Amino acid sequence: MQQARPTKPSRVFDRAPEWDALISFVTRPLPHAALGVVSGRRRMGKTYLLRALVEQCGGFYFGATDATEAESLRQFSAALAEHVGSPVPFSFATWDDAVSYLFGLAVPGHRTAGGPAVDSPFLVVIDEFPYLVKAAPELPSLFQRMIDRFQVEESRMRLLLCGSAMSVMGGLLASSAPLRGRAQLELVVRPFGYRAAADFWGVADDPALAVRLHAVLGGTPAYRRQFLADDVPSNLGGFDDWICRTVLSPFSPLFREARYLLAEEADIRDTALYHSVLAAVAQGNTTRGGIAGYIGRKSVDISHPLNVLEDSHLLVREPDVFRAGKSQYRITEPLINFYEAVMRPAWARLEGGQAAEVWAQAGERFAAQVAGPHFESVCREYVLGAGRAMLSTSLGTVGGGVVTDPRDRRQIQIDVAVVEPGSGGSRPSVALLGEAKWGTVMGHAHLERLGRARDLLATRGMDTSHCGLACFSAAGFSDSLRAEAAGGDVLLVGLDELYGRAVPTGLLS
Template identity: 55%
Template sequence: MIRKPERVFDRVREWQGLAGFVAPRRRASARSGATLGVVSGRRRQGKSFLLQALAEVTDGMYFAATEATEAESLRLFTEALTRFTREVVEIPFRDWNDAIPYMFRAFRDRPVPLIIDEFPFLSKASPALPSIIQRELGPGGSGQESTARLILCGSAMSVMGGLLSGQAPLRGRAGLELMIHPFRYRAAAEFWGITDPRLAVLVNSVVGGTPAYRYEFTQGDVPEGLADFDSWVVRTVLNPQTPLFREARYLLAEESDIRDPALYHSVLAAIASGNSTNGGIAGYVGRKSDQITHPLNVLEDCALITREPDLFRSGRARYRIVEPLITFYEAIMRRRWPELEIYRAETVWQAVRQTFLAQVVGPHFESLCRDFALGAEDTVFGEFPAEIGAGVVPDPANRTQIEVDVVALAAQEPGRSRRILSLGEAKWGEVMGGHHLERLARARELLSNKGYDTRDTVLTCYGGSGFTGELRAAADGDGRVLLVTLERLYR
């Protein structure tokens, strides 16, 4: 077993996947030849840090590509290969048709990782490179005589996603497809050293679970407590002197498929303002619905937004921004950018703090509650949920709609009605009372009338500001009512 270095926080499953790829079990290792792994994820998630650690503990090779011409990239790659093998390349490589076979033949003694980071830089300058790798991994290629564990890594999500999709040359060749995600909310709080759950939610709603924002982008600045949160926002994300200030802009600019930044910022601003449906986004932007389909698809391919289906209305969906910092920028910073650039952060923050709580923290708290339900033990809702999401329940009698923030569904069983494990409502800045429970009960009744199995449905209230005595009494007297406090959310 390849031991994970102590300096690598969390990432247990990711490390297990990498270790299993580099040093497979004996039965699996009987297969000869080089193998291919693909590691991807948005920027700042610690991919390079993780792969460098892997290369160090396994005596593997790590090469980080840069934006360069093919000739310069080949020269840099040759130098890295020479340092690792301690064998001079006597005849310079003319192109990657020379370099890739030489690379595979240089790894014959034992299975070690051969890591090429920022692979999209290389493939952009040399579009044939994936095909060349595919050829050498195939029958008769130099990879058949190699023990290399080739790992291609990159942050350009549209490029990395295309490596193994559809008719791509490398489709079917990878023995490892690893996506490095941000830390989930509990791990993020631990990483930031925050033990107060309310403070943890507030900080997470700004910087999410991206590891780089903890040290590199804030110089290790962590709010000392709830009373320090406002000051922390002013001196970090709203401070023009910190890298975090312009980070949201750079995240969009770094994606090569985004050619009209103004349109994409408007789309993101629409979502951040609560216009999460296709029609709502189109209306906000001032375009027709079919004119924003492409921008939405590009943003989704770049892993900047996600499309979440309505669990109760087929064909309906809402869009959500994946990176909290982008939501914060679009909802808070973009509209007051000129003032922030001239160091008026305190004034701006006082003016927009309520907007932050309503448009940023509130929706983010709902997503954390869905994450809680996703990872819930079988004792919480009676069994492990098979599907988590949100949904809208029409109430024709009252001429309204009931939005259910957290829906937990059991697995679909043939010949049986779909069982609803839980219906939940999440409120960040409001003390939850009996009327919230009544709304959920009404939704349960309506769904039962539509054919869902709601006999064991748990009505769950997720309270960021607590619960009334009436609601607590109702929960104490009914096993199908659950109250989730901030403390339980982070337990």
């Protein structure tokens, strides 16, 4: 009789796809060893999720610390001895001995401390694996050797290596790395999406508050409970006081968090250079040339910091969907963007306790450099998720781009676009063109600009026959634009629609 799959504990918020992937990995009926790699930036709840997995499935969990090789081996040996019920701690001479013993526990028929023989998957979770690799660089090679051996011999081993140093974890399976091609699972635990984050913070019924919280703190689970002890603004009117007593207060754990996030990445040495790169992007210099000019370097000189920040999942390069070879950079961690745009320029004043004064003067910067760009990314996320139903065609590439208008000598910025690349004899097509505004009531001028962009793309050979136009606004729409949307051919999406509290106005052909 097939055993029921372990269910996700109710205390684990969201994460249903991640839980299903982990359970499938553990319970897959393979007679050989299997390796999984779980990564994600700090504070995402990886440890919480993996501990729940071990509780539900059984197995061995070890959380590494930043220690010397000898101390790390001693800690691992003691934890393993406790797991198998040994009355005395183990004393392995080398990591080779420890790894060999660990894999021996997963051999079918093996018994520990008088327990039953192993005939079901043996789950092993090694958390913060980069700490161990730093102390013992040979560990990936040792695991590779044992996995290769138990791809021939029988084993019930289900090994999960987990870590927060994204550059290190990404390198485990890259290029000529020892574990390349050995993993059956590669899971990245990402921040909550904007809707899940609103539910997690308990503000889903207040979209104006929810989107501001998400623009500052993103979808990082630890910030609510571990950092702020459930200090949540009760309504939009309490947002200003809340941000002054939390993120902008030198007595709050969140005050220096953005700095710590950068310093924790193993490949980042010159933090001043990396902060300058991030500050350039936060200030609106989103191209490679713009970033280089802002920090006073040549474009070729910033290739390494850009690559490291991308590998660390702190920066993402987003291609222009209309212009091949063009791209823009975006900071993926909202708290870092908020720090670079609002906090870093006024750091001395904030340390001196002038949070209220700094925040009162930061309104324009917050709107232009934090909330506005963040709102655009939320709108793209909406189209990728809940808003897919509004498209009459299959979902293509979702992004943004620039359409050049030679007649008027201007560039039309498209914040939300859905483009389907051509294949065979078919032309590339555009399914959606959208503009997103944070603090502007949108009217006919915005719709006309989108229509002009659609005409220009058609003259370039793109199929726009099924291209809809969409206006996204956090501030609302003019009465005339609402009347136009009621007749069809344009879609209006506000905060209520983004958060699922209303149906978008209008229809797309």
